[in-house]
Amino acid sequence: MQTIVIAGGGAGGLELATRLGDTLGKSGRARIILVDRSPAHFWKPLLHTVASGKLDPQAHQIDYSAQAAEHGFHFVCGEVEGVDRARAVLQVGPRRAADGSEMQPARAIPYDRLVLAFGAVTNFYGTAGAADHALTLDHVQDAERFRQRFIAACMQASSRPAYTAVNIVIIGGGATGVELAAELSHAVRELARYRVHSLDPDSDVRVRLVERGDRLLPQLNPRLSRRAARHLRSLGVEVCTGSSVARVEADAVHDSDGNCYPSDITLWAAGVEAPRICVRLGLSLNRIRQVVVTPSLQTIDDPRIFALGDCSSHVCPVKGAALPPRAQVAHQQAMFLADLLARERPGELPHFRYRDYGSLVSLGPFAAVGSLAAATGREVLVGGWMARVLYRLMYRKHVLALHGFARMAVQTLAHWIGDKVTPPVRLH
Numbered sequence: 001m002q003t004i005v006i007a008g009g010g011a012g013g014l015e016l017a018t019r020l021g022d023t024l025g026k027s028g029r030a031r032i033i034l035v036d037r038s039p040a041h042f043w044k045p046l047l048h049t050v051a052s053g054k055l056d057p058q059a060h061q062i063d064y065s066a067q068a069a070e071h072g073f074h075f076v077c078g079e080v081e082g083v084d085r086a087r088a089v090l091q092v093g094p095r096r097a098a099d100g101s102e103m104q105p106a107r108a109i110p111y112d113r114l115v116l117a118f119g120a121v122t123n124f125y126g127t128a129g130a131a132d133h134a135l136t137l138d139h140v141q142d143a144e145r146f147r148q149r150f151i152a153a154c155m156q157a158s159s160r161p162a163y164t165a166v167n168i169v170i171i172g173g174g175a176t177g178v179e180l181a182a183e184l185s186h187a188v189r190e191l192a193r194y195r196v197h198s199l200d201p202d203s204d205v206r207v208r209l210v211e212r213g214d215r216l217l218p219q220l221n222p223r224l225s226r227r228a229a230r231h232l233r234s235l236g237v238e239v240c241t242g243s244s245v246a247r248v249e250a251d252a253v254h255d256s257d258g259n260c261y262p263s264d265i266t267l268w269a270a271g272v273e274a275p276r277i278c279v280r281l282g283l284s285l286n287r288i289r290q291v292v293v294t295p296s297l298q299t300i301d302d303p304r305i306f307a308l309g310d311c312s313s314h315v316c317p318v319k320g321a322a323l324p325p326r327a328q329v330a331h332q333q334a335m336f337l338a339d340l341l342a343r344e345r346p347g348e349l350p351h352f353r354y355r356d357y358g359s360l361v362s363l364g365p366f367a368a369v370g371s372l373a374a375a376t377g378r379e380v381l382v383g384g385w386m387a388r389v390l391y392r393l394m395y396r397k398h399v400l401a402l403h404g405f406a407r408m409a410v411q412t413l414a415h416w417i418g419d420k421v422t423p424p425v426r427l428h
């Protein structure tokens with residue numbers, strides 16, 4: 001029986017493990033092993049709502065061990081530290097408790113086929129001081145850290161004899177930056193309503209969004225960029241485009257034109273790169289460390305190793321450009337590999353074809369903007385409540401792939417009830 005190991009249980013890796021466990025694992029046709037450094041999965045596109053305090057990550061996390069038991073795969077918790085390609089063995093470090101003590105020793109997991117699904121991490125592009133002073137949104141823990149700093153900064157400022165405004169600078173006007181800025185504006189108003197602080201939400205908390213390009217959401221249609229910028233300004237967010245950050249300090253952000261933005265909390269959301277582990281694999285990488293793959297998502301150096309999602313570089317043959325680091329790409333690649341790895345007979349491998357269904361960006365609890373790809377190939381721009389509903393469906397689609405329709409429907413109802421009976425912003 002062959003062993004298929006999936007390294008990384010994110011948007012793509014967990015969907016792949018679930019599908020392969022259901023098709024091959026349960027019937028005993030293959031042994032499927034998922035490895036992740038965390039014990040639970042969280043869908044990263046929701047991180048900005050954890051950072052603003054709107055969403056409790058506990059209610060949306062999926063325990064890998066429980067998912068493995070239900071779907072016929074095995075789960076190993078630990079950090080992948082390397083791959084011995086000559087022996088076809090994945091090296092996994094020890095599993096540690098919160099206090100650092102070792103719960104399980106380091107392990108070596110033999111594989112017949114290996115899928116790399118490590119995702120991506122923040123890319124600071126070598127900007128001075130950014131790694132030391134800016135927060136990031138790579139993991140749930142990062143989002144929690146941001147939330148705690150955000151609430152503490154608001155409370156500290158309001159307890160000073162003379163108010164000093166709380167300055168929050170978000171660097172990067174892509175989807176993450178825009179979504180977080182909108183969520184924070186709403187959270188500040190909710191906190192004021194709950195009298196958590198006595199700051200005036202309109203004047204005492206300043207959220208600045210700093211973007212190097214001449215418009216927000218550069219990957220979307222310019223009309224959507226203008227719409228998003230208008231909406232953010234109506235929420236009180238200061239949108240600074242054409243401002244290239246040169247240095248980040250503990251209490252300020254400086255751009256290359258000499259502008260200085262005071263900052264109590266700085267968040268860097270201006271780009272990603274593949275994690276450092278990719279360098280240790282001895283595989284061909286691009287300039288942001290992504291593993292270069294063939295049209296079948298096989299690494300070009302080792303036919304037994306595949307890579308998907310943000311840690312891989314797949315060049316679309318139609319557009320001639322690398323696919324963007326998006327959940328939609330990771331999902332489609334996971335479904336493609338689930339079929340490819342379940343093939344009984346060897347032969348020429350099929351090629352992955354990405355279908356871009358469009359992009360949606362949340363502008364807070366009540367609005368979103370985006371574009372959808374119509375069947376004719378035309379781009380249809382959407383906004384308002386309709387875009388908001390479609391945006392919410394993206395997450396439900398992920399839950400559907402992991403749990404099936406009945407459980408997804410029950411969970412949706414449970415989350416809806418949870419939203420109604422819990423405060424709109426988490427304080428603890």
Ligand SMILES: Cc1cc2nc3c(=O)[nH]c(=O)nc-3n(C[C@H](O)[C@H](O)[C@H](O)COP(=O)(O)OP(=O)(O)OC[C@H]3O[C@@H](n4cnc5c(N)ncnc54)[C@H](O)[C@@H]3O)c2cc1C
Nearest residue numbers: 008010011012037044045080118119309310325326327330
């Ligand atoms: C704040 C934010 C908002 C986003 N919003 C959107 C959006 O609206 N729409 C959209 O399409 N995309 C969005 N994205 C991008 C989307 O989340 C990613 O494209 C998608 O999650 C990639 O899936 P993946 O499976 O490649 O990796 P990930 O989902 O990042 O999963 C990687 C997994 O690998 C594990 N891992 C990493 N290194 C190791 C190691 N050494 N050992 C063991 N385990 C390891 C991690 O713990 C993680 O579970 C957003 C991303 C962020 C950060």
